[in-house]
Amino acid sequence: TDLEVTHWWTSGGEAAAVAEFAKAFDATGNRWVDGAIAGSGGTARPIMISRITGGDPMGATQFNHGRQAEELVEAGLMRDLTDLATRDKWTEIVQPKSLLDGCTLDGKIYCVPVNIHSWQWLWLSNAAFEKAGVPVPKNWNEYVAAAPALEKAGIQPLAVGGQPWQASGAFDVLLTAVGGTDTFLKVYRDKDAEFAAGPEVAKVFKAADDARKMAKNTNVQDWNQATNLVITGKAGGQIMGDWAQGEFQVAGQTAGKDYTCLPGLGLNEVIATGGDAFYFPLLQDAEKSKAQEALAETLLDPKTQVAFNLKKGSLPVRGDVDLEAANDCMKKGLDILAKGSVMPWTDQLLSQDTQKQKEDLFSEFFAKPDMTVEEAQKRFADIVASAD
Amino acid sequence: MTRIENPSVSIQNPSVSIQDLSLNFGAISVLETLNIDVAEGEFIVLLGPSGCGKSTLLNCIAGLLDVSDGRIFIKGKNVTWEEPKDRGIGMVFQSYALYPQMTVEKNLSFGLRVAGIAKDEIAKRIARAAEILQIEPLLQRKPSALSGGQRQRVAIGRALVRDVDVFLFDEPLSNLDAKLRAELRVEIKLLHSKLQNTMIYVTHDQIEAMTLADRIAVMKGGVIQQLDAPQTIYNRPVNRFVAGFLGSPAMNFLDGRLEKDDGNWHFAFEDVRIPLATYAFEKQPVPGAAVFGIRPEHVAFNSGAGWPFTATANVVVVEPMGSDTLVWLKLGNQNFTVRVTSERTPNNADTVSIGFDPMRASLFDAATGNRL
């Protein structure tokens, strides 16, 4: 049975990863009809949503698990997967457990998590630092210190693409790394506006200001173009999620040798359990419904999980798979995961509305050197105050 | 001038009968309770200045405009709310309104084809129309390849083939040049005498009206001022408007007073006194302000006595027009035109003496403009 699957995985590494899903699904005798929508989640989601609400749902669709699809579920447009989950014992195989929480609403499971993505990585180009004549930094602070040297060598110290979510993501990473996990939770989970306006967070804004200065003159839009700057040594580093890993891999670079990755910016080694999940809109067609189940099973299949996550550079959602082939960076991530240093990410904590406001604020902040740190923090606190 | 009631003339078995017709565009009343009966086979010309509602009236008859009030009968049938095609009318337009993408033949047959008439019948009718109008050689041409006169003939042909009772013409000749106009005028006249259909013809050209009409309806502001035979209208206009509208050069009007002297009526202005002994009054005259009208061709340069009235006047301009000459004079302080044959023309700035017979004149009430 043909099943149309929409997603926004279009970059080199992502496309290679999704091909694994397709291969595995096709092997079940069904057919994966690829509905990639380029751009980013921001471009793709509205299209997916309007198709679902418009009565023309696809067979399955990617979302970041968390609150993005909350209302669709509430409106009864998404298929309840609880039966399937009980049958296949998802609660047992999915690690860490909190992942399934994002898929659960009123005790029912609505999505299949497929990977764990964490934002908190700093990717550094070894070649760039070599050229600048400084050692590859071990953490954010060293990196900031090395910035002038990089600049002198004609290297862009930090690459931040122009898309708004990159700036806002970078800030969130700084918030966990510089401020610490508690600060992050206090701001985003507890939505403590007073705290957000306070000195703890001010420190983070100071760091963001550094990042802003280091990222000045980045002339690219897309995240992977920014990553490409790092790969080619034109930029010293990039704060980006683990999906950047895939780009290094596609470019044939080796972790440790050609590039260095610092989880938690080398300051606070935790992994946020954000990630991608597949949702299955409620379909009338029984055939297709059956295919949906097959797909759900395929997605969680250990072999598929390995193949997919290796290509994607993300971490698998089950603890029982064997990731021999994983590279350096991935192993770092698996270690942290094994240690249980996990935390929730903004997708789970904040509504898209709040996220968007945050993006607007930080993309403006990063693009506008004359915006003061104080002003930015004040507006940030306002957003937190009205966040839901 | 006060408005006069539309004259209502009753005719036995009228071909077209219009009863109390009114038409407004929004708040503007264009036609007001208008009545005309047109006899079978009559040629009626609607004459009037631009904007007086001639085309509007014609369009109402044709069913192209919805009347606001009143009724229209054609051949005794109430057609007030009929579609144009069901009224038994054919219409010819000023701009010819030929369908540009069709050949002449197609133009002629369009209405018939729409009506679903048999092929051979169509062919027969076209052949007849083409013969009558002498457009046989043109049948395969497009309108763009025709001269103005030919186009107009085709336009008439389009009405002809429909075999209708009533022909409506809306200024069919005004887009043509003078020479062609004269020729087609004669053709239309001949056509009418051949077909003997009822024809209603709109124009603002008085020559056309005079030469074609059995009766002329002179209109102004949506009201028929006078409906009569051409010569009657020309010689005995019912009011000053009609008098001034017909005739080129226009009738001379002199402003003055009607006076009774020694038992005889006079028309007096400045130091001129025109005796009205020979004038046939419509009704018992009363003294007062009046307008004296006389046509330029009814005035002669005084080549001897014998005129009931003579006077001297100054020549302002002499306009030789080939066949005859217009002389613009000042009679007292008032403008006065005389039309004479070419031979005897005064020079500019001459003083001449003129004479005419008031029998030929028209007298109007200064206030109402009505004929006295």
Added chain:
Amino acid sequence: MTRIENPSVSIQNPSVSIQDLSLNFGAISVLETLNIDVAEGEFIVLLGPSGCGKSTLLNCIAGLLDVSDGRIFIKGKNVTWEEPKDRGIGMVFQSYALYPQMTVEKNLSFGLRVAGIAKDEIAKRIARAAEILQIEPLLQRKPSALSGGQRQRVAIGRALVRDVDVFLFDEPLSNLDAKLRAELRVEIKLLHSKLQNTMIYVTHDQIEAMTLADRIAVMKGGVIQQLDAPQTIYNRPVNRFVAGFLGSPAMNFLDGRLEKDDGNWHFAFEDVRIPLATYAFEKQPVPGAAVFGIRPEHVAFNSGAGWPFTATANVVVVEPMGSDTLVWLKLGNQNFTVRVTSERTPNNADTVSIGFDPMRASLFDAATGNRL
């Protein structure tokens, strides 16, 4: 008909002198080695059918078209290469060409203001022009609030204020209705006699030409056919084209042969023979195909003998036109029109006898069309 050379008339001190003017648009030659001298203060009318090059000639004089060859002198100055504004001409257009968004006053003064003329001088000139044309009350109106005649007066005013030597008119009256045309015609005539400027006036209306012109230049196909006083052109047209172009209704043409019988010249067609004893030949006649032309008003219904020529004819149509009547006849098989005063009109389908004096007629060579 072969083409004739443009007549070249020499005048002492011409106001406008055109020498060997030619103009082509690409390959099309519109004017060909044309020569005219216009005397100071003369009123010349260029008359001809549509497309004969009248406007083109006027535009050349105005400097609005670049000539292909030849010279133009105005007031003795060679202006062939001058800008229009430097030629001392004013021009009045058929479409008035008023600047629609400016008041009448602005329209009149715009050119002067651009030329940098002093304010009070401008005011003076406008006042004078407004007085002459009687448009004082209109000065503050926009053109859209004017009637056609008023607009045309403003257009004339625009030429007037420029204080020019030569006025050029391009069919200034053809957008107006008949009545207004007649009035403005007189006004222009008066204006000319008042100003005594040289005026060159284009029209295709023969009445305008006849009444206004000191001399008429009849054009056809870019060539001047005849340049003469109106009466000469009317009575002694140099060729058949000129004869047919002037006069309404048009001159009657009879196709036949010139024959010499018993030492007398005759014009013969079918069984009709017209004696030409009274006709003044241009040159020694020779027998052969010819065309006999006589104007409708020079024919009378035979109210007695005394005419050099009489014949009987059948009435086809009678057209009463108010002041006089047109009677369309068949003389033999040829069409023939007679114009008579209203009183004595025959009826349709009568047989009438007509008479005229060939002294009044024109004879043309059938081949060349030239007057015999």
Added chain:
Amino acid sequence: MSKSERPNQLFRNLNAKVASIPMVLTALVIFVGGSAWTVLYSFTNSKLLPRLNFVGLDQYYRLWSTPRWLISIENLLVYGVLSLVFSLVIGFMLAALLDQKIRFEDTFRTIFLYPFALSFIVTGLVWQWLLNPEFGIQGVVRGLGWESFNFDPLYNSSIVIYGITIAALWQGTGLIMCLMLAGLRGIDEDIWKAARVDGIPMWKTYLFIIIPMMRPVFVTALVIIAAGIVKVYDLVVAQTSGGPGIASEVPAKYVYDYMFFAQNLGQGFAASTMMLLSVLIVIVPWAYLEFGGRKRV
């Protein structure tokens, strides 16, 4: 005799009425209905799905205190005024040049008009590329040795909107030129002659006589440009995605982003209602004057 009363008016011109059903439906259901629906939901706190949870004017308060919205409005004003003025001026000047009976008129006209056939997406991409400081115009000029040359409108917050305007003008002036040319051709030849005889210089003739005469053309052009201005979206998305930062955001993009990216329909509806309102305030009186109840000539 038969009926003389007026037959039922509903059935007169029935075919015309039937044929107009799509128009009537579009006007009523889509334009009026859709707008009303949007306005209604702008008073709710709908998120991903429209829900009738009324919250009064909350969305509007928030809208007008959002810096991005204010920037969007400001950008729209700048962009609007610039593209209006320059489209008209450039369009008219090009038309005037082409109207000089020049050779190769067709070629020039085609060149000026072809961008009109391209989409805003394409236009945006090309100009993004041309204005790229590294290998675009700036890069090339610098490569020629003029190192200090600076022209990077798309990467400079304070002038980015001008960069977008340049692209918009490139795309749109051709059509305006075409309209103007048609207008110029419609002007009575005699007016030109009269002006020449009066000795009025060419530029004054254009300025004081021709342009005022072309009012209807300008109105049409204005409508076309203005309709495009309010809707500007694709161009910004393709060229800058609203960046750098939020410096080139426009209202239409705000609406789209908040409706779909931010999953806050209420906010998006409030923003679109504001756009609708401003459009209506300007357009309705004009449209009524121009098209409503006008007499057929």
Added chain:
Amino acid sequence: MSDHAVSLPAGTGSIGLEASGPRGPKPRHVFSRRNIFLYGTLIVVALYYLLPLYVMVVTSLKGMPEIRLGNIFSPPLEITFEPWVKAWSSACTGLNCDGLSRGFWNSVRITVPSVILSIAIASVNGYALANWRFKGADTFFVILIVGAFIPYQVMIYPIVIILREIGLYGSLSGLVIVHSIFGMPILTLLFRNYFSSMPEELFRAARVDGAGFWGIYFRIMLPMSLPIFVVAIIIQVTGIWNDFLFGVVYTRPDTYPMTVQLNNIVNSVQGVKEYNVNMAATILTGLVPLVVYFISGKLFVRGIAAGAVKG
């Protein structure tokens, strides 16, 4: 201006008017100041308009190494059509690596019926408005015109709902309807103006001849409206072909039009941006409207004059 006139002593007869003055056409130099200014300006402006096209074409013919070398204006050292081939048939979005070719046919499938339907509706509307004015028609027309100004974003959501309710969401017919709706205001205006400018007497003659609403439309009006149809076709082909927003909102990936695919390809960056492929894709996407426009350019200007200017 030249001052060639030789003043004459008074009294010289015309015969003696100097034979030496200027004669014939006023000399005009090819390189007069006016011409230099005129053609200079035009050529400069033309260059400005051509520059982007030039850059697109040139870039699309270069290989990536050459592009990285810099100058976008320099002609390709080595012409390669590979980017074109790639853009057409093998550029990837996600897993689909069939370039624009699929989008091309989708666009054709969308554009053809949309253009036909929207023009059919709008021309009938315009005709009804111009010739069969019924009560209230003007009001709807004003609403329609105002509708032309409403930002599409206002309508997107309600239309999603409407399409869903009539079950056309996501189908090609749904998109065709959407295009017809949004093309309606401007097209109706064009057609109304055009039909109003045709002589009303023609219409009346046809009515007297017995033709009804449709008869007149098909047999009289249609054959006479070629110029305005050309304008409408160009506007619609351009607009619909180039549409992005509706294409992305109201279709599904297997029916994506070319513009959406273009956007996908351009935004699916795999490592470095392949500018040459992007440019080739861009040109390919713009090709259809360009061709339509070049073919009918003259008629377009004529039609604009007939339909748009007398607003």
